[in-house]
Amino acid sequence: MQNCEACKSQFQWKDILFSIWKSYKPIECSQCGRKHTITFGSKYLVIFLIIIPSVIFGLIMSPNLGLSKPVTFAIIVVLAYLISLILPFFVKYESKKKKLSK
Numbered sequence: 547m548q549n550c551e552a553c554k555s556q557f558q559w560k561d562i563l564f565s566i567w568k569s570y571k572p573i574e575c576s577q578c579g580r581k582h583t584i585t586f587g588s589k590y591l592v593i594f595l596i597i598i599p600s601v602i603f604g605l606i607m608s609p610n611l612g613l614s615k616p617v618t619f620a621i622i623v624v625l626a627y628l629i630s631l632i633l634p635f636f637v638k639y640e641s642k643k644k645k646l647s648k
């Protein structure tokens with residue numbers, strides 16, 4: 547899992563999870579306070595990992611199983627929730643580099 551770029555202390559799984567749930571809220575290192583934001587690529591990874599299984603289930607699996615719309619929706623919500631639990635192991639964060647303006 548992700549480490550702090552400054553002091554190398556590891557982020558907590560729940561810290562990263564809550565960051566994702568709060569629409570990619572920056573994570574502050576619990577040791578040194580350095581702010582880390584999710585990388586551009588990881589934002590898309592999160593979207594793909596949640597949307598693609600949901601779409602596959604909603605459009606392909608659910609009609610084949612003959613599930614009603616409310617049941618399909620409920621399963622997609624549970625599916626998205628379960629996927630989000632493993633996301634902290636895949637996403638990358640980077641600390642904000644201060645760019646000096648010329």
Ligand SMILES: [Zn+2]
Nearest residue numbers: 550553575578
């Ligand atoms: Zn740190």
